[in-house]
Amino acid sequence: MAETPKGQLTRTKLLEAAQAEFSEHGMAGARVDRIAERSGVNKQRIYAYFGNKEALFSAVLSKVYEHMGATxxxxxxxxxxxxxxxxxxxxxxxxxxxxxxxxxxxxxxxxxxxxxxxxxxxxxxxxxxxxxxxxxxxxxxxxxxxxxxxxxxxxxxxxxxxxxxxxxxxxxxxxxxxxxxxxxxxxxxxxxxxxxxxxxxxx
Amino acid sequence: MAETPKGQLTRTKLLEAAQAEFSEHGMAGARVDRIAERSGVNKQRIYAYFGNKEALFSAVLSKVYEHMGATxxxxxxxxxxxxxxxxxxxxxxxxxxxxxxxxxxxxxxxxxxxxxxxxxxxxxxxxxxxxxxxxxxxxxxxxxxxxxxxxxxxxxxxxxxxxxxxxxxxxxxxxxxxxxxxxxxxxxxxxxxxxxxxxxxxx
DNA sequence: CGGGCGCAACCATCTAGTTGGTTTTTCTGA
DNA sequence: TCAGAAAAACCAACTAGATGGTTGCGCCCG
CATH class of the missing domain: 1.10.357 (Tetracycline Repressor; domain 2)
Incomplete structure (x- = not known):
């Protein structure tokens, strides 16, 4: 889990990259390797912070819903x-x-x-x-x-x-x-x- | 290409199976093996009649649009x-x-x-x-x-x-x-x- | 007999997730 | 204040299975 400011920054980068990737390709079409590439973060960090691809997708949906609710x-x-x-x-x-x-x-x-x-x-x-x-x-x-x-x-x-x-x-x-x-x-x-x-x- | 009544029947079976599979899973999530399984037709026939997965997807869209236009x-x-x-x-x-x-x-x-x-x-x-x-x-x-x-x-x-x-x-x-x-x-x-x-x- | 149809096995590549480490950062006790 | 230990973060390579598409043959029918 991202427990330090540095870890939080990494998590944010991953979520932003994941948002773009899932928005373009959906759950099935998105690639975990591409999310890592887009974010500039090691792929293993995805599994450390989110667990799996589906949980990452869910985190992205929460993030964008939070944004819309605020906007x-x-x-x-x-x-x-x-x-x-x-x-x-x-x-x-x-x-x-x-x-x-x-x-x-x-x-x-x-x-x-x-x-x-x-x-x-x-x-x-x-x-x-x-x-x-x-x-x-x-x-x-x-x-x-x-x-x-x-x-x-x-x-x-x-x-x-x-x-x-x-x-x-x-x-x-x-x-x-x-x-x-x-x-x-x-x-x-x-x-x-x-x-x-x-x-x-x-x- | 499906040129005989038997071939047409096979093609129809494939399209129906593909319609169900693509409807459930989309282009990226659908599996060609599952389409073959659902249809009861050999997977190689998909490539013989349609060429590739994307062309099959397109054929399915045409088929359902034809149906809606008629209905x-x-x-x-x-x-x-x-x-x-x-x-x-x-x-x-x-x-x-x-x-x-x-x-x-x-x-x-x-x-x-x-x-x-x-x-x-x-x-x-x-x-x-x-x-x-x-x-x-x-x-x-x-x-x-x-x-x-x-x-x-x-x-x-x-x-x-x-x-x-x-x-x-x-x-x-x-x-x-x-x-x-x-x-x-x-x-x-x-x-x-x-x-x-x-x-x-x-x- | 040839074309259409069909088959199981195959292939090269891709994929989500894991592993066995290393590095960095933080915390604690002397 | 510093050294060492522990925790957090990080990495490249790996794994086992999945995948779209192909191949080399056989069968059937007109």
Whole structure:
């Protein structure tokens, strides 16, 4: 385990290298040797600090979730809600690793539990509860369904770049193209949020 | 190449086995030996008919796209539009392979062209044009952005089952849970479509 | 009889993880 | 304050098994 500042620095280097490698190649396609090369740290240190490849992958997912939680605040007001889809989209645009890692993880584990099950569940439950307050919705389960729809709306194009590129055309990869996509997604998010707000106002 | 009925049957068996294997494990995680085992066909036949692992993966993507194109019609009317998100969702619910394969492919190739670039592009352009007619939208690029939003809405939960399970709770995997999710996604799709129809009616 | 199909064994390379050390850093007791 | 011991960190080489792809043959059918 990394117990000294020097060890912590080594661990950080390994996590950063692993994040890039797993984001690009996923669990199965990533190579431990390449992670060591990218980090400039001996491969054996990976096993000393993390145990095995799967545990390293899990540590990377925790790291990027921590970053997103710190960077994109959970919306607790109506205005926060309106901004949320755009913020998630911008986060993916700027830091492309989390959404890819989430997708690699989902495809890899499918119906099996993820290593980080409890922490992740707590994170999502916390988000859903906050969203139910912002939406004025009594049922956090309903808020959770809205949440997953909004997250899906903002995240989907980053999972399937081939679909985005071929469906939206070559101009889609310009700044203007991204802005059009972003504006459309935000508008769609707004109409979803507005319809839920209307619905909860009449309940 | 499979030139006789017997050869065609072998090729079909290989493709079906490959579809299951690639859907579960992706390009990097799939094993050619396991594909042979699942199909009951000798491994050497894979190389005789497809050339290599990547070409087999591409053939599987073509196969599942052909199936989806035949099963979920491109909406050309307003009613067709309203039904579309639910149809995509139901398609994924019943045949879970395509959406996973699409995601594996997207993550794997990222910004690089896919092997099946031209056919896929034609398929998407065809869809976007049909959608622009159904939406009464002059610009197929705008229709394409709506299309990718609707597809994302319907597809996202199938890519990230861990997020669905932990965000929506354990009941989400019951028939009732799936129906609630489905109804919410359809409702969201409707408000998106309605807002675009309103927008294009006032243009 | 030739082409298509099929087979088990094989090959060269790759891979996650381990090993048997060395080096560096920290701590403790004199 | 320093020397020595112990702990932490580090290394290159290794291991056992896995892997995509190939080979040299035999069988079947038109």
């Amino acid at each position: 994109v605040p959970i919306p607790t007001t109506e205005d926060g809600l309106r901004a949320y889809v755009g913020q998630v989209f911008d986060y993916h645009r700027e830091f492309g690793d989390l959404v890819r890692l989430l997708a690699w993880e989902g495809l890899h584990y499918r119906d099996r539990p993820i290593p980080d099950e409890k922490d992740r569940e707590a994170y999502y439950v916390h988000k859903a509860v906050a969203l139910s307050i912002a939406l004025g919705v009594d049922d956090p389960a309903e808020a959770a369904r809205v949440l997953i729809a909004l997250v899906g709306l903002a995240s989907w194009p980053f999972i399937v770049p081939q679909q985005r590129r071929l469906m939206l055309g070559p101009d889609s990869d310009t700044d203007a193209g991204w802005e059009l996509l972003r504006a459309g997604i935000i508008a769609h998010g707004h109409v979803i949020i507005d319809s839920v707000l209307r619905e909860s106002a009449t309940s | 979920v019609p491109i909406p050309t009317t307003e009613d067709g539009l309203r039904a579309y998100v639910g149809q995509v969702f139901d398609y994924h619910r019943e045949f879970g392979d395509l959406v996973r394969l699409l995601a594996w492919e997207g993550l794997h190739y990222r910004d690089r062209p896919i092997p099946d670039e031209k056919d896929r592009e034609a398929y998407y352009v065809h869809k976007a044009v049909a959608l622009s007619i159904a939406l009464g939208v002059d610009d197929p690029a705008e229709a394409a952005r709506v299309l990718i939003a609707l597809v994302g809405l319907a597809s996202w939960p199938f890519i990230v089952p861990q997020q669905r399970r932990l965000m929506l709770g354990p009941d989400s995997d019951t028939d009732a849970g799936w129906e609630l999710l489905r109804a919410g996604i359809i409702a969201h799709g409707h408000v998106i479509i309605d807002s675009v129809l309103r927008e294009s009616a006032t243009s």
